[in-house]
Amino acid sequence: MxxxxxxxxxxxxxxxxxxxxxxxxxxxxxxxxxxxxxxxxxxxxxxxxxxxxxxxxxxxxxxxxxxxxxxxxxxxxxxxxxxxxxxxxxxxxxxxxxxxxxxxxxxxxxxxxxxxxxxxxxxxxxxxxxxxxxxxxxxxxxxxxxxxxxxxxxxxxxxxxxxxxxxxxxxxxxxxxxxxxxxxxxxxxxxxxxxxxxxxxxxxxxxxxxxxxxxxxxxxxxxxxxxxxxxxxxxxxxxxxxxxxxxxxxxxxxxxxxxxxxxxxxxxxxxxAPLPPETGSWLLDVGGREVELDADGGRQVYDGDDLSLSETGDGYVLRAGGDERELSEEELREELLDRTSYVPSMNDIVDSMEEFEAAKEAGKGAIAMTQSATLEIDGVTVDLSKDRMWDEATYQAAQTPITLFQDVYEHRPDQHDELAEKYGSDVVERATNVGD
CATH class of the missing domain: 3.20.20.60 (Phosphoenolpyruvate-binding domains)
Structure with a gap:
């Protein structure tokens, strides 16, 4: 059969x-x-x-x-x-x-x-x-x-x-x-x-x-x-x-x-809509909904009213809804790390896949990928950094949007110019060649 x-x-x-x-x-x-x-x-x-x-x-x-x-x-x-x-x-x-x-x-x-x-x-x-x-x-x-x-x-x-x-x-x-x-x-x-x-x-x-x-x-x-x-x-x-x-x-x-x-x-x-975005973006969980932060001069800025942050003499006060919490610098960083997520761009995905492929060629089974950002709330800035372990399973999961792009690129040559305009010809070329 x-x-x-x-x-x-x-x-x-x-x-x-x-x-x-x-x-x-x-x-x-x-x-x-x-x-x-x-x-x-x-x-x-x-x-x-x-x-x-x-x-x-x-x-x-x-x-x-x-x-x-x-x-x-x-x-x-x-x-x-x-x-x-x-x-x-x-x-x-x-x-x-x-x-x-x-x-x-x-x-x-x-x-x-x-x-x-x-x-x-x-x-x-x-x-x-x-x-x-x-x-x-x-x-x-x-x-x-x-x-x-x-x-x-x-x-x-x-x-x-x-x-x-x-x-x-x-x-x-x-x-x-x-x-x-x-x-x-x-x-x-x-x-x-x-x-x-x-x-x-x-x-x-x-x-x-x-x-x-x-x-x-x-x-x-x-x-x-x-x-x-x-x-x-x-x-x-x-x-x-x-x-x-x-x-x-x-x-x-x-x-x-x-x-x-x-x-x-x-x-x-x-x-x-299904294609990876041309630029990456940071999201912040505010009241159970994800808000896209504004990129401004290397900072990711939250400009809403549902979350506020101020400095005290030895820490910070974070207000969310009716809740007010006093946090140390480390506690604040952990709280914001829990609240933030990153939507990778096409270039980000290709970079990560190429880096993992190079690591596999060197005999490594897993590597750490670092994402970092400076988050600004009410003029207060906090540096965030998180590591994500990439192994073969992570690589295969990340490959799905690239496989979609490659499928589109192969079967829709009439869209090549628009894709190059969206992502840049260098990113398009790399995206068509990356992956198993």
Whole structure:
């Protein structure tokens, strides 16, 4: 049996999953939104573009939408910098809907239309248990055979929109690679929280979606176990950029890098958010929230009102909220060390990895990395320094953001200039060469 964690595609990371209606009713050119999306380049272009012939397109327009996909992708697909994965209709409980999805795939993948050579796979929504996943796989296999395509040449991604599909992720590891299916074509596991909420009969007082952290964790875990890529669902409040960023931060802590993008503006935010920052920053824990300190002349300055510091004759007084503490210099330093953390820049990560690699070459198994800063609160300065031991496990963990960067650099040459502008060409060159 095939090792389910062995990847069968080039990309290890997907940052952006961007859906576009395939046909807009009442327009002279019903494919105008497809044409606009096909012209996206650089940081505004998604890693995965999804011409959406399901929810984003009215049922009466879907036949035309499938033809529009063929027309637009055949004309512009060769120059599009990301992967192209149309979403077709499907439903675990409706054979007639599955049949329509099959016919859509046949239309889109017909070599006579000229689009299939630029299409990487299909996105299948509303899947159920693992047997339903196999039906979708079989439909794609039949399409490949009918059109003379190599078996497995079209990948399959699914949208997890039901409890059945969530449980099926636990079965996937055992099913991938069996001779009775072609599920090794699997690529993305994508959360669809709206329909998932409906399927779970969940309710909130405001009518808004529950946060579903369990679903995102389970999708990330399922993708890791099966060697796939996990993608979070749509964030509907497209004006709430900070909320979108926070959702992505929460997701990355679960191992889920990718997120659905509804607009080109969200694409740009989601493409940049997972990459290491260009400059490092210090954070201070104030009242249970982390505040980024202002860098000023070699000092890290806290300029808020929730924490204050003053000197006494033989020590310091630290006020936090309603609490006031008298501390010696050493006690203050320990308190502030507990409250501070450092977010490394791309250059910081590369420096540390290169230093550890040099130490390994010299026969050392672990080294200490020092982080230091001068913290200023209410004009009072305190020098802080902390050591972090680096061993092979630390090195491998630090390598993940660099591996992401290298994956982006390899598969998105259209973003090279923007990455060089962001980090500097020297840092980019070092980042592409560091690591095992």
């Amino acid at each position: 095939t090792d389910p964690t062995e990847r069968h595609y080039d990309r290890e990371f997907v940052r952006t999953f961007f859906t576009t209606p395939t046909a807009v009713e009442g327009e002279d050119d019903s494919a105008k939104m497809l044409r606009s999306a096909a012209g996206l380049r650089g940081i505004k272009a998604p890693d995965v573009w999804v011409p959406d012939n399901e929810d984003a397109t009215a049922p009466s327009m879907r036949a035309e939408g499938a033809r529009n996909i063929v027309d637009v992708v055949s004309d512009h697909g060769a120059d599009f910098p990301g992967e192209i994965h149309p979403r077709v209709v499907w439903h675990r409980e409706r054979p007639s809907t599955r049949r329509r999805g099959f016919e859509q795939m046949r239309t889109i993948a017909d070599p006579e239309g000229g689009a299939v050579e630029h299409i990487d796979g299909f996105v299948i929504p509303e899947v159920g248990d693992i047997d339903d996943w196999k039906k979708a796989d079989e439909a794609i296999t039949i399409v490949e055979h009918e059109h003379g395509l190599d078996e497995g040449s079209l990948s399959m991604s699914v949208i997890v929109e039901s409890g059945e599909a969530e449980l099926a992720m636990g079965d996937l590891r055992e099913e991938v690679g069996k001779p009775s299916n072609n599920l090794e074509r699997m690529f993305l596991l994508v959360d669809g929280e709206v329909d998932y909420t409906k399927d779970m009969r969940a309710m909130t007082p405001t009518g808004e979606l529950p946060p579903w952290p369990e679903l995102r964790h389970n999708t990330s875990r399922g993708a890791s176990a099966a060697g796939l890529v996990a993608v979070d669902g749509p964030y509907d409040d497209i004006r709430d950029v900070e909320g979108y960023r926070q959702r992505m931060r929460d997701n990355r802590a679960k191992g889920m890098t990718g997120i659905w993008s509804l607009t080109p503006e969200q694409v740009e935010v989601a493409n940049t």
